[in-house]
Amino acid sequence: MIDIKLLREDPDRVRTSQRARGEDEGIVDAILAAEQTHRSSLTEFEQLRAQQKSLGKQVAQAQGDEKQALLARTKEISARVKQLQADADTAQATLGDLIRQIGNIVEDGVPVGGEDDYTLLETVGEIPEFDFEPRDHLALGESLAAIDMERGAKVGGSRFYFLTGVGARLELALLNMGIAQAVEHGFTPMITPTLVKADVMAGAGFIDKHGDEVYRLEADDLYLTGTSEVALAGYHADEILDLSAGPKRYAGWSACYRREAGSHGKDTRGIIRVHQFHKVEMFTYCRVEDAAAEHQRLLGWEKEMLAKIEVPYRIIDTAAGDLGGPAARKFDCEAWVPTQGRYRELTSTSNCTTYQARRLNTRERDPNGQGTRAVATLNGTLATTRWMVAILENHQQADGSVVVPKALQPFLGLEVLRPVA
């Protein structure tokens, strides 16, 4: 949720942001009007309520006829107070519904436009050249006895899979390497709930626009999370944090669940796009002034991880229209996938500034004055199951074996993965 004060004081900034995202800017004026309505109805309610309270005190002390007269007056006021309160509540709900439709204010420098309008920031590493026909990650995974899609489909349906033997070990090694790096940089490792309540899901911003993407357990009114970001965003909900000693950094380890609605027919082969996978995710709470710098740090830690698996990749600055609602800016790192001849997303880091925190009511003492203010939240990927695709394909050899990147070897306990006969 954006700051209503910002919208009031600088509506043009919000309009510009909406335009960059390709979204309705007329809503700004609707919100301004709704706020006026809310404020006047609230004032009206409060004034009569004050009168009701002071009369109530007289009632308590009065006796006999005087008391009866007061009761008659106060009964009438009571009914009006109730009505005014209902009006004020309605006005507030209307305002809330409107303002929640606005995405975060896009950071300066973010390219305008949709999915294809990203800015290429950097390309790292050499695209490998094979003197043999490279096999895709699933062919490799099957011959290594690492991935079993067929039985995955038998048990869970399409887009489910088993990681078997070295496949399971490779995933654990990758995730453990992510946790190890996070710990090395001062993150607190966290294993998070993957089922969360509706208000946490909504607070993290995953219901409004990604509603179709999310699994919901009807019987319990719980949501399966698509990333530990959700649980970590909820972790400090309704709290006042002390960030005077620096940001709070968490590394969440969790299973992730995505419905992949609307992506029928896309990436149907292998484990690129699946309903369930694992991820180690960085999550930071920091002061809003530090958020942009922290975003660069998160990107730096993603690059550090990508260097460890020795695959070529590029970094893009996602266009405004491709940002999630809570994000003010997003950098994706995309690894080269040889058999597809293109780059595929391995990491994504978003600066959500105060957007999530405002919804989840996570604040700090205002260092510049009195009272409290919303903190900033950021997130970024350290490792996911999908990384196996890039590792397998980029490090494959003519005989079907796969060389394990050096940094990963101590975690995996193997230097080479060899095909099973």
Place this chain on the structure above:
RNA sequence: GGAGACGUCGCCUAGUCCGGUCUAUGGCGCCGCACUGCUAAUGCGGUUUGGGUUUAUCGCCCAUCGAGGGUUCAAAUCCCUCCGUCUCCGCCA
């Protein structure tokens, strides 16, 4: 799953039975000031959060006693639903 106890503004706590001087008590902690070689101790004052009004402050007002409803002129207090914590019993990885 069954039975019971509980949830008060950082922490602890009074108030709830019997609705109205509760504008929520007291202690601890914390902040400020005073006194004082320093620290400590002591004294005085302040200390939930959100919002409205004003906006240069002061001030005034509303909401907030786990959450949401209800009863009532009036709810921390009475009723209902939900959430959470603890104890015991049962069942089960």
